[in-house]
Amino acid sequence: MIGILVFPGFQLLDAAGPISVFEIAGRFSGRGTTIQPLAVTAGAVRSSSGVEVLARGFRGLRGLDTLVIAGGEGVRDAIRSAETLAFVRAAARKVRRVASVCSGAYVLAEAGVLDGRRATTHWGRTPHFLSAYPKVRLEPDRIFVKDDHVWTSAGISAGIDLALAMVAEDHGDEIARQTARQLVIYHRRSGGQSQFSALNELHAPSGRFKPLLAWAREHLDEALTVERLAEQAHMSARHFTRAFIAETGTTPSKAVERLRVEAAKARVEAVGEPIEEVARTTGFRDPERMRRAFIRAFGQPPQALRRAARSA
Structure with missing residues (x-):
């Protein structure tokens, strides 16, 4: 039962x-x-x-x-x-x-x-x-x-x-x-996939981490470790992590991944730029890492989103 x-x-x-x-x-x-x-x-x-x-x-x-x-x-x-x-x-x-x-x-x-x-x-x-x-x-x-x-x-x-x-x-x-x-569900989402509403929340962060996330968006091609983010926020790494989760609902590393996915998605759908170049300049470095991040966030790899953009 x-x-x-x-x-x-x-x-x-x-x-x-x-x-x-x-x-x-x-x-x-x-x-x-x-x-x-x-x-x-x-x-x-x-x-x-x-x-x-x-x-x-x-x-x-x-x-x-x-x-x-x-x-x-x-x-x-x-x-x-x-x-x-x-x-x-x-x-x-x-x-x-x-x-x-x-x-x-x-x-x-x-x-x-x-x-x-x-x-x-x-x-x-x-x-x-x-x-x-x-x-x-x-x-x-x-x-x-x-x-x-x-x-x-x-x-x-x-x-x-x-x-x-x-x-x-x-x-x-x-x-x-x-x-x-x-049930007319296109596919079954895996447990590791991001909560889409949480992804949208990062588009308009409020409070003390808004400037930090704006800064991170401008430095996606760099190594944005927890330690570096904490330093930018003028906090210890441990306190920063707990405070960041409490305010934004996600971890610093996941937030950075989302910002990178957001930036990469726009460039992938623009069609002209090679996937490898998008991965490099948005901080993923490796196209395979970017592919896994896209599947977590959107349930589809970059190539599928590019094909959809071309069809549209």
């Missing part, structure tokens, strides 16, 4: 996205999948949109294989529920997999399940999450993260990517591809 943990004020798509993935994959695989919304109290649970789902209570629950925790504004109350946290702790010890979508990571963190583990959540919650749960090894730039049997994902649609990765693990890549096609 796959359980989807919901609570009053949950985000409907956080639950409906994974449910649809598991249901369609079960059909394609020929192995029916039992999917059950779960809540502290059995009955109708109202989402933030007002749409209700019928949930089963925790008591007497058997046969749970995977637990997926939805996110949403209601998570503020969910993390205050002793019964919910006790259920999640017990499930994390017993089930094959436990996962969260978006701010559902707060439930896992509050239950202590994420202590010492790599995890992610929606980029907009990064500063608060870092301060609230310092024991969690947050990777704010990831679509989803798998650490042993504990999975976490970024905002809303990333829950679909997480569920597709679980389908691939259970039924193989072909069933995952068929499921993605049925």
